[in-house]
Amino acid sequence: MVKYRQISEIIRKRIMNKEYSADEPIPNEISLAEEFGCSRMTIKKALDELVMRGLLYRKRGHGTFIVKSAVDNDLINVTVDESVGLTNLLKLQGKKVTSKILKFEVKFPDKEVADQLSIDSKTPVYEIMRLRYVEGEPYVIEHTYMPASLITGINEEVLHSSIYRHITETLKLTMGGSFRKVRACKPNEWDIKYLECAPDDPVLEVEQIGYLNTGVPFEYSFSRHRYDKFVFTSVNIRRN
Amino acid sequence: MVKYRQISEIIRKRIMNKEYSADEPIPNEISLAEEFGCSRMTIKKALDELVMRGLLYRKRGHGTFIVKSAVDNDLINVTVDESVGLTNLLKLQGKKVTSKILKFEVKFPDKEVADQLSIDSKTPVYEIMRLRYVEGEPYVIEHTYMPASLITGINEEVLHSSIYRHITETLKLTMGGSFRKVRACKPNEWDIKYLECAPDDPVLEVEQIGYLNTGVPFEYSFSRHRYDKFVFTSVNIRRN
């Protein structure tokens, strides 16, 4: 482990254990550099980490201060990592995820799908619909398109476990980011049939384009959730 | 303007103008340092900016590459700055926002509100409900709580223009970040009366805690939107 990460971790623990007063600045960069026997640039990089994670903020001419809510709530630490896939997300909570495959085809994309995946209409895509259960209860219908030439080796076994794991571990691709739209909808036939919605139950739909770290889109999907079982959360840490 | 920002801007423009091939790495850090007559650390900091904005990614042992979707779409640049308030957001689009004040009181918070704002139940808060119109059409009901001692000087004039502007320009406070939950709901009486929802129209509710850069919560709010007029968007750029 590199030095600035070690220092960053030590300081993070001190903050969490309230070893620094919340109303005063933490020790200045020069004294921290002396304490840890390193250059000031290294301290700066260690503190940069904590600023980016929303634990510290700097005031020029004054010092570096602790972000108050960061010590109390764990919100930031909990929610910073999203988009790791439903399976991973819930497995961490000890929940069991199972899947029923409603559709699994390879086809040419229509214009909308081709546009969102930045491919042309002659590049085949997988179209996948899965009903996903958490602890045996219907939880979400995922309707996903992926370029078949990019995300290779999809089969029923993969669909029953985790596509994300297949992409990262088997294909050794790196996720880059995502663009999401969240909206409320009236339920359609599928929702009523599989999510067991009443006809006047709203549905929360999350539309997502997923990107690799290269910027190439690998996934265009719609996830439809029962309104009483899902809340979309979003953490925003202001940078500047 | 500091040097690394200037360099970062120049390189950003080169990327956008496709002056670098999208399939090869951009020039390495040493040559860029020579080109710009600066040290390698300065180049590194310039490139860091672009990596954080999702325009570049690095591959150890290989080089630094352009994120493909960043050049085509403007998604990232458009949506990185949210949480600037509805007024600012829509004014940029040339839309006219007006407000009707449904409630404006000072009171002691109930437990839920006090918890979310990290205050005790004896600290007075403003309770504000505004129906906001865009181009004369009902758009959202905002139900907001703010600590009265922190966000001072709220009056009807402020409520009719922009609370965010009051906080940043008049009170000279800096926004830090936010934590949001988005859910689909059935409409309540207020929604039906003011948003003119049908009884079976879903409503998209955004619950938000807003923080100053100090980490102090300054706002706890619920925004209820017509399902046919609002989509919540979220951009995620993976860091690591």
Added chain:
DNA sequence: CAGTGGTCTAGACCACAAT
């Protein structure tokens, strides 16, 4: 003015990946 963080340098060595 003194004290803080912000930037910048010119080099050194390390870690990783392809050849």
Added chain:
DNA sequence: TTGTGGTCTAGACCACTGT
């Protein structure tokens, strides 16, 4: 082995703030 980015140093000077 070579070439890439990643880390780190020891110092310099700048920019901002309150006294």
